[in-house]
Amino acid sequence: MRRFLACIASLAVLAATAAAAAPTSGVAIRHAYPHDPGAFTEGLFYLNGELFESTGIPGQSxxxxxxxxxxxxxxQAQIDPKLFxxxxxxWGSEIVSLTWQDHIGYRWDRRKLVQKKVFHYPGEGWALTQDGKHLIMSDGTPELRVLDPVTFKELRRIRVTDDGQPVKNxxxxxxxxGEVLANIWLTTKIARIDPANGHVKGWIDLAALPETHSGNGDAVANGIAYDREHNRLFxxxxxxxxxxxxxxxxPQGPLP
Structure with missing residues (x-):
């Protein structure tokens, strides 16, 4: 009997674990806009009718x-040609930008695209977003850094998991x-992250987009922008x- 009850308990745990796995949604194209095919896109945001983009590769950033x-x-404004x-x-009237492995960040005047300040941070810099109160930074690990937008001081970290497993890259x-959307490097997936606990609420798979089948290993999905006024996702x-x-x-349906 004990063995039978233990077996039932194990099956219940497995069922609960399976149920906890985040569902995966697909995408449909509403509109396709031209994009610079020479841009090694690293960052993207949409604000007040304007699209802002950052690119990588030393000498091309x-x-x-x-x-x-x-x-x-x-x-456009060039970044130091030695940096990636x-x-x-x-943030306010500024753009905050990162570099990959040089621990150097910049603040730019958003209207003029003129560099205002240089600052430093530990570890790698991959991407940034903000929730209206804080900056949120990725560094390729399963942890997102929550930062003071003025001092860039780290306030806390959000460990991102899916079904209990860390999500890297x-x-x-x-x-x-209210969610953090994150491209997962070298995949077609976008994670929908609950910032309160780091749990992946769902996945968005971009595999329906033509470029995901280009065969170019460098041409990976990377760049998410949201038009809040018109509820458009790019x-x-x-x-x-x-x-x-x-x-x-x-199965997930439209974003709530």
Whole structure:
């Protein structure tokens, strides 16, 4: 009897674990916009009708203002050619940007794209977003850093897990309706993360987008932007010739 009850208990645990696995949704394309196929996209955000993008690769790293309708670069600022540019986020009248392994960040005047300040931080820098109170940073590990937006001081960390397992390679980030969306490097997946506990609430699979089948190992999905005013979600990738406005399809359905 004890063996039978133990078996039942084990099955119950397995069933509960399986039920806890986050569901995966697909995407449908609402609109495809031109995107610079030479851009090694590292960061992306949409604000007040404007699209801002950062690119990587030493000698090619820059921050740019892009016209959504045709992908034309309206304005850009170069990053030190020795450095590998990474993610960006808006804060007040500024853009905050990261570099990959050099522990160097920048603050830029958002309107002029002129560098205002240099700061330093430990570890790698991958991506940034913000929740209105704090900056949130990824560094390729399963942990997101919550930062003071003025001093860049680390306040706490969010350990990201799916079904109890750590999720590594968290890359480009975007805050969407109380969730952190994160590209997972070298995959077609976007994690929908609950910032309160780090649990992955669901996955968005971008495999329906043509560029995910290009065969170019460097041309991975990386770039999420959200238009809060019109409830539009945009995605792109490194060297992608398109930026897509997408809707999320079942099983998860549209973002709440």
């Amino acid at each position: 820059n921050i740019r203002r892009v016209r959504l309708s045709d992908g034309v670069v309206l304005q 540019g990474e993610g960006i986020v808006n 968290l890359n480009e980030l975007e805050w969407v309706k 995605v792109t990738g490194k060297y992608w010739p398109h930026l897509y406005e997408i809707t999320v399809t079942p």
